[in-house]
Amino acid sequence: MNLERYNRQTILSGFGIEAQQKLQGSRVLVVGAGGLGVPVLTYLNAMGVGTLGIADNDVVSLSNLHRQVLFSEEDVGRSKVGVAIEKLGAQNSETVLIAHNTFVTKENALKIIADYDMVVDASDNFPTRYLINDACVILKKPFVYGALHGFEGQVSVFNHDGGPTYRCLFPNMPKADEIPDCNENGVLGILPGIIGNFQALETVKVLTGVGELLAGKLLLFEGLSNTFQKIRFNATSENLKIDVLRPSYDFDCRTDYNAMDAETFLGLEEFDNVQLIDVRTPKEFEQNHLKIAQNIPLSELNIRRNEINFDRSVYVVCQSGIRSKKAIERLVNSRPDAYFINLSGGMNQIKKHGVTY
Known part of the structure; x- marks a missing residue:
């Protein structure tokens, strides 16, 4: 020393x-x-x-x-x-x-x-x-x-x-x-x-x-x-007295939704026809995004939900997967008949595959 x-x-x-x-x-x-x-x-x-x-x-x-x-x-x-x-x-x-x-x-x-x-x-x-x-x-x-x-x-x-x-x-x-x-x-x-x-x-x-x-x-x-x-x-x-880890440490979300990882999403056969809603801020979206994505920030979701076609599957993405979960929870209340897919890990995971624009 x-x-x-x-x-x-x-x-x-x-x-x-x-x-x-x-x-x-x-x-x-x-x-x-x-x-x-x-x-x-x-x-x-x-x-x-x-x-x-x-x-x-x-x-x-x-x-x-x-x-x-x-x-x-x-x-x-x-x-x-x-x-x-x-x-x-x-x-x-x-x-x-x-x-x-x-x-x-x-x-x-x-x-x-x-x-x-x-x-x-x-x-x-x-x-x-x-x-x-x-x-x-x-x-x-x-x-x-x-x-x-x-x-x-x-x-x-x-x-x-x-x-x-x-x-x-x-x-x-x-x-x-x-x-x-x-x-x-x-x-x-x-x-x-x-x-x-x-x-x-x-x-x-x-x-x-x-x-x-x-x-x-x-x-x-x-x-x-x-x-x-x-x-x-x-x-x-x-x-x-905790002696074992819990089976999961993910967020407890009240809404049932489908999740998809980045690799599976990017491998979709009909990728170019996917309806993808990016709920990040406009500044984040401008920095990097997928070319098929439509930017509807989470803060504007309620007033712009009419821009989403609920007759088709709705894929939702954010930076890490948290805001996209929030978005789905909000949307499902008004359209429980729609089919939502959350992109788990968000853009953080997608960027690892080198497909951002």
Whole structure:
């Protein structure tokens, strides 16, 4: 350990060399290398956490740059994990950096998380959060949670030393139509930096035993007024007894609909005659879309539904498959006789086949 490098930390009363040694011997998995993951990784790496694992399977896009400040314009189109490891390695050559070029899924979560002391949830979706929670309960690993919406953020520490879990605070996953979508609602660029730094701080506290943790407490931050609140919550015994992962971590949607993956859709014999409704925003649609798609944004669906031919099969697509589910739920209420197909994974999966325009 380079004592000169960490001198400003080790001279802190109540921290010292012992805490620094604990950081050096620690292994932390950061799930997500986006808005929250970037500040978490940057500071844990700089502060001397010995091993950092990074799990993500996304690439850098231009729209990431206003908040994901580890990346630059020349990184657009490159793997986030690859770029992160390159730049973090230049920042601190002493850190062991481990790439997991994959999204965390039901199939790989237990195997990946088992190799680390704790997890930082820097994901941006509810299925991943519930999956991380359950895997951490099974493996008895603490994890630090962060979430964003607009000008607001949340932070907490779950499953620490028998404390409350994510399910103790949020017992059930919301339905697809109950959640905001970041592509429509947005986030102020600096908010991920603020919340991500709080996550990094809680991670350091978990690893070193310094300070009071946000275990059993949810920190709420509102950026426009710079106000904080803390909500206390208790552990629920059944949530501490999870011993197997659930069969599925997909959204609970009230509407029955047919789903089709990208490969099957692109292989349709009558592909050019398919009625495909793209419910993303006009700006997203302009950036890339399938040439057969008709753009009817989700926000305009009610007033433009007469543009859809319900006598034909209606294929619906968005960026990830969430808004398309919401669109089908809305449409089926007025046309229960119509046949809807949701393109699971949305344009994120279609782009992997190189068929965007």
